[in-house]
Amino acid sequence: MSEGPPYDLWYWAEIPGRGEFVRLALEAGATAYRDRAREEGSETLARDLETRSGQRPFAPPYLVAGDLCLAQTANILLFLGERHGLAPADPGGRSFAHQLQLTVADIVAEAHDVHHPVAVGLYYRDQKAEAARAAKAFRDERIPKYLGYFEAVLSDRGPWLLGNDWSYPDLSLFQLVEGLDYAFPRRMKTLAGGLSRVLALRDRVREMPELADYLASERRIPFNEDGIFRHYPELDAE
Numbered sequence: 001m002s003e004g005p006p007y008d009l010w011y012w013a014e015i016p017g018r019g020e021f022v023r024l025a026l027e028a029g030a031t032a033y034r035d036r037a038r039e040e041g042s043e044t045l046a047r048d049l050e051t052r053s054g055q056r057p058f059a060p061p062y063l064v065a066g067d068l069c070l071a072q073t074a075n076i077l078l079f080l081g082e083r084h085g086l087a088p089a090d091p092g093g094r095s096f097a098h099q100l101q102l103t104v105a106d107i108v109a110e111a112h113d114v115h116h117p118v119a120v121g122l123y124y125r126d127q128k129a130e131a132a133r134a135a136k137a138f139r140d141e142r143i144p145k146y147l148g149y150f151e152a153v154l155s156d157r158g159p160w161l162l163g164n165d166w167s168y169p170d171l172s173l174f175q176l177v178e179g180l181d182y183a184f185p186r187r188m189k190t191l192a193g194g195l196s197r198v199l200a201l202r203d204r205v206r207e208m209p210e211l212a213d214y215l216a217s218e219r220r221i222p223f224n225e226d227g228i229f230r231h232y233p234e235l236d237a238e
């Protein structure tokens with residue numbers, strides 16, 4: 001079985017979305033990959049997804065590594081982390097990295113559901129009243145709870161989530177904070193005082209030499225209102 005790089009990453013071409021968590025790990029690990037839907041379009045991705053069988057993905061992102069096809073963002077990162085040294089190799093560290101990534105996945109899903117609280121298949125404009133209620137709870141309770149958790153992890157260890165070296169959950173926490181800042185700038189400003197370690201980590205990732213070229217490139221897709229983190233001013237507040 002051959003599953004080493006170069007890899008094929010499949011993710012919607014128009015949004016950073018969940019694909020970005022994988023992309024950041026591939027980029028920071030200097031791993032060769034093709035971003036297939038960016039090259040060939042999201043229709044090609046939809047066709048590719050339809051024709052897969054066996055260990056088939058439910059939804060993008062998925063990563064094709066030789067004979068392997070891996071889906072679920074945290075699962076892909078577990079694989080890349082192990083294969084490319086982007087996480088500790090010991091069982092405790094490896095598992096804690098995965099645990100942190102799954103926690104990021106949870107808040108990412110909640111951030112999405114703020115603008116789609118009734119149904120994924122409906123437009124935001126068809127669920128605006130429910131979204132306003134969901135946004136208030138997300139802003140008031142969930143953002144502080146999740147980011148407070150990461151703040152506590154960083155105060156136990158630091159300066160990175162797993163201690164002295166960066167690992168893939170750091171890249172994901174960076175992307176999460178960037179996304180929340182984009183979607184909820186007023187709320188994030190209010191919370192900033194209690195999140196000094198999380199925000200310092202965000203800045204540290206932003207300055208990583210391994211990511212400098214990528215973050216300055218057109219490969220890095222800006223947040224937008226088709227993605228997971230959407231800036232609807234009516235859903236933000238202090």
Ligand SMILES: N[C@@H](CCC(=O)N[C@@H](CS)C(=O)NCC(=O)O)C(=O)O
Pocket residue numbers: 017018019059060061071072073074105
């Ligand atoms: N739990 C999965 C979620 C995957 C997912 O929801 N992908 C979205 C794009 S970010 C999608 O295309 N979903 C299609 C669908 O749910 O029907 C992960 O973390 O990768």
